[in-house]
Amino acid sequence: MxxxxxxxxxxxxxxxxxxxxxxxxxxxxxxxxxxxxxxxxxxxxxxxxxxxxxxxxxxxxxxxxxxxxxxxxxxxxxxxxxxxxxxxxxxxxxxxxxxxxxxxxxxxxxxxxxxxxxxxxxxxxxxxxxxxxxxxxxxxxxxxxxxxxxxxxxxxxxxxxxxxxxxxxxxxxxxxxxxxxxxxxxxxxxxxxxxxxxxxxxxxxxxxxxxxxxxxxxxxxxxxxxxxxxxxxxxxxxxxxxxxxxxxxxxxxxxxxxxxxxxxxxxxxxxxxxxxxSTRQRDTGIVDLVEHTSNRVHISRTEKHNTFSICCWLEDSRESSTGLKEDLEAVLSELESQLLKHGFNWQNVLYIHLYISDMGEFAVANETYVKFITQEKCPFGVPSRSTIELPLAQAGLGKAYVEVLVANDESKRVLHVQSISCWAPSCIGPYSQATLHKSVLHMAGQLGLDPPTMNLRNEGAIAELNQALTNSEAIAESFNRSISSSAILFVVFCSARTKQSERNQLHEKFVTFLDLAKSSRRVSNVIDPMFIYILVPDLPKRALVEVKPVLYVEDDTETEDETRQDHSGDYNFGGYKPENWHQGCVQKRVVDGKMCVTVLSISAEVMRKLQEASGEEEEQQLEKVSRFCVYLLNKTLSENSFSWQDTTSLRIHLSTSLGVSVERLSDTFASAFRELNEMSDGVKVDGSKEPIFNVVPVLGAGNTSATLDNIITCELFALRS
Known part of the structure; x- marks a missing residue:
């Protein structure tokens, strides 16, 4: 330049x-x-x-x-x-x-x-x-x-x-x-x-x-x-x-x-x-709402006092053959309307997951994005963001899908460095490196970019992973934390172009990096993180790996909330009895009674066991699996004195190998939650009309990079007020 x-x-x-x-x-x-x-x-x-x-x-x-x-x-x-x-x-x-x-x-x-x-x-x-x-x-x-x-x-x-x-x-x-x-x-x-x-x-x-x-x-x-x-x-x-x-x-x-x-x-x-x-036209008022057929828009929203998520996707509408620009405008317009409807705007948004059907149209997606989310609209800092290509068409969706995490206060701390430096990759535009809110540090998706050149490491997936983790560590240090000691969850997106031989090594290299960082820092009180590896069609800049860390950053001013409730009466939902193999499906991290993060993995083997136990027909299998997921999630929350009202987000990663549309799985989970509500003695799991969850179609998922054979992977965040 x-x-x-x-x-x-x-x-x-x-x-x-x-x-x-x-x-x-x-x-x-x-x-x-x-x-x-x-x-x-x-x-x-x-x-x-x-x-x-x-x-x-x-x-x-x-x-x-x-x-x-x-x-x-x-x-x-x-x-x-x-x-x-x-x-x-x-x-x-x-x-x-x-x-x-x-x-x-x-x-x-x-x-x-x-x-x-x-x-x-x-x-x-x-x-x-x-x-x-x-x-x-x-x-x-x-x-x-x-x-x-x-x-x-x-x-x-x-x-x-x-x-x-x-x-x-x-x-x-x-x-x-x-x-x-x-x-x-x-x-x-x-x-x-x-x-x-x-x-x-x-x-x-x-x-x-x-x-x-x-x-x-x-x-x-x-x-x-x-x-x-x-x-x-x-x-x-x-x-x-x-x-x-x-x-x-x-x-x-x-x-x-x-x-x-x-x-x-x-x-x-x-x-x-x-x-x-000098006020620019694009920063005044609200972007004109894009006309769309109301039945093409699907909204998922968790009902939470402090922090909640809103998700919007479009049903596949091949007859109208709209492009990414039109679909994304429709989604962002609807989200903007939903925010305003509940008394919020873009400045209340902490994090944005931007999912598109074709990474080749990333520039188009970005141009559309910046019409809605601007620095002027976010005086307390622009949201952090990750952008991923998903198999939206295979899952029966349109070309754009957006999920936003919203806070009802203005207490967030945003790190937004737009300058190109030797420190960490810059974020030139209205998206930031990290956002801290209520002890949770939400970090933007990190690619293996060399910060001063902003070029992707070209030595393969392992080199990209090491660079992405180095970049993540630099960002964490800005909040006086380390990913090796404070990370609760790592979501690792792997491109389908990644060689299987490298994919087999990713998790081992990841753990080695964290262990070396821990030993060099001599850290104590380490949180043992959970991992979700997700296989996707493509990533920005044709990257092979993208890492999205979530950290717990303890606030010394916080006080322990002693008013906890036991919801053990809800365990019998779905007619399940606890079995030893159930625990193999669940990973959880509970922090000081303030946060509960749960990862629930349903593989083909788990589905087989469920079918054998129930004896139900194969066409009823999806309903059985959905109820089982809700049962285990509900049990985990209850055992740790959390309720569904504490839910910040519930993301359900659906593998396209199951051959089920997002709408179909969404309907079965919605039915399971309705059943749970009926068993909860009038205490609603979710007070809103919309579902409490977001279904995200992926090519595959797993707890390690080598085996991405989960059919369904649930990612639940609960945060006590």
Whole structure:
């Protein structure tokens, strides 16, 4: 990509440019924001480093790249973490600056910044990039600061300290000192006071005088002055004011100076955008509802006080021969109506499962998706998402199927990093890496993508799995957790294109990865996770594997709810008597009486046993299996003091090998739940008119990757209020 680099003069923005070059991008322009008054060294800004701005003009000559500069007219008006366009905010100066760069150099598609740990700065750069249709590159994001500092110095960043503002740093001693000289001392300050060795806590700022990108010249300070801003005895604050400097040309010893001003430098003027006219049409109001025949829409909804799911699919309508775009619009329109009907909107959605019939139409699905779910509609953060191709036509469905997990409050925490970095795959668009709500961390489906290149690992399914797990671990660490110790459930989607030989090894490699992570972290109180492997026709980017982890993140403020009820009277539903082999069908994890996760596996062997025990005709087998599933799920909930009212979601994976349509299985499960309701002494399993479950057609499923022979796999989440 052709990149405009945001430069402050500091080490971070310069090293970020070097990483851009390393990953094959081209720096074609520089952009800098500076104070209105040249004599002012530092502004009261949450966004920009301005100390040393006087010498930035030399960067254009040093790199032989055009430099665009704008004077900062705004201030920090919008101080919430997630930025929304605000009149006279300093962020709008960046918008004007980058707008002009893009106008003059239309080939630019990305913006580089040196963000390491500041969500405040990263989110604002991402906001501007989103508005301008540019990609944010933040290759230093979330990198270990000690290693990063060592890398910068080893790779030729020659920088000096131009501001100090932390305990242990003295303006009279340390300003103007070379970064390499200061490295041992900065490491000592980290050990002694816990300071950030890269200065991310505002401990110090730097000015880069030379680096490998400066191919034409380096910068030499001739005169500078120490300006003391605060004489605090513990952490005095001082800056280095450069009075005069010159450029020392490289490769020509006869010429030791160059002009500071150059035709490569231009100042960007003009006013910021008018907020009253800037709201985009697609972000106002509700997308017009798509007309559809009402009997084509199927809604499943769990009735839950705090968290519930809504699922919508279409009956197969080959006569009308609508495409994916039309089907997905119909589904999303119906879901939007259902949300509004119950007093919610897209900002209440935690997670979205997007199922489509053909992954070759992923771009069409995405274009349709972003018409409904936008960042503007989700001020508390956009939902996390997984996108999977399913055999919808084989199961008698339309081309699109969507399930949403909804919360009735605004307490969710969303991690949404749109910048491409070395940390984890970016989520450019209205879907996030992870959403935390009520102690459950819902992670987006993770592919085996190399984060800085966003390319899929091409060494096969095992390599993809390792990369996907590494990416998952990076995301979990953002919530101070590890997938090796906190994951309750891993849902692993395997493409039908995966070789059987590799599929046989996936589970073993998965367990090995987790064991190594546990031993390296020396973790205790480990949750033993459950696994569901699901065989599907295809995955995004033609991936072979996609991992969807669900983690338990304990909230220290939560209190134990002692009001538990025993529902043992419901055990006799269906006329079953407990048998030893029943337990082989059930996996469960119960966490502190707050959460119950159950995976129920029905194989062909289980179906055979049920038929032999009942003696019923084969055509009645499906009804028998449905009642058996409801019986075991009900028994598991009851034994662990959970009720159906605690249900967050019940997903039923139906293998197409059974040769049964989704509608048929849905009807048999609905009938089983009606029977259970009649036996529950008036206590409804589900108070809504819609079913409590979602049926998802798959090619196969199992508890290991080698044997995907489950006919039906139930995935139940129950969460106590």
């Amino acid at each position: 052709k990149v405009v680099a945001l430069v402050s003069g500091g080490k971070d923005s310069c090293y970020a440019m070097m990483k851009c070059i390393q990953y094959g991008h081209e720096i074609v322009a520089l952009a800098n924001l500076l104070p209105v008054d040249d004599s002012v060294d530092e502004l009261d800004s949450y966004m920009y480093q301005t100390v040393g701005h006087q010498i930035i003009v030399g960067y254009a000559e040093c790199m032989n790249v055009p430099l665009f500069r704008r004077r900062i007219r705004g201030s920090s008006r919008h101080q919430k973490l997630s930025y929304q366009m605000t009149l006279d905010d300093e962020v709008e100066d960046m918008f004007v600056l980058l707008s002009e760069v893009k106008r003059q150099i239309p080939s630019i598609t990305a913006v580089s910044s040196g963000a390491i740990a500041s969500d405040y700065q990263r989110l604002r750069v991402e906001s501007i990039c989103s508005r301008l249709g540019l990609v944010s590159l933040a290759f230093l994001w979330k990198q270990d600061q000690t290693l990063l500092l060592q890398e910068m110095i080893a790779n030729g960043i020659k920088a000096i300290l131009v501001k100090v503002a932390a305990i242990g740093l003295d303006p009279s001693k340390h300003l103007g000192k070379d970064l390499a000289f200061m490295e041992p001392y900065l490491l000592k300050l980290k050990e002694k006071y816990g300071s950030n060795v890269c200065g991310e806590g505002g401990e110090y700022e730097t000015m880069t005088l030379d680096c490998p990108l400066f191919t034409n010249a380096s910068i030499v300070l001739d005169e500078c002055q120490v300006v003391l801003h605060s004489p605090d005895s513990i952490a005095p604050v001082g800056v280095l004011h450069p009075s005069t400097f010159h450029l020392e040309k490289k490769g020509n010893p006869d010429s030791n100076s160059l002009e500071k001003e150059s035709s490569l430098v231009s100042e960007v003027l003009g006013d910021g955008p008018n907020t009253s006219n």
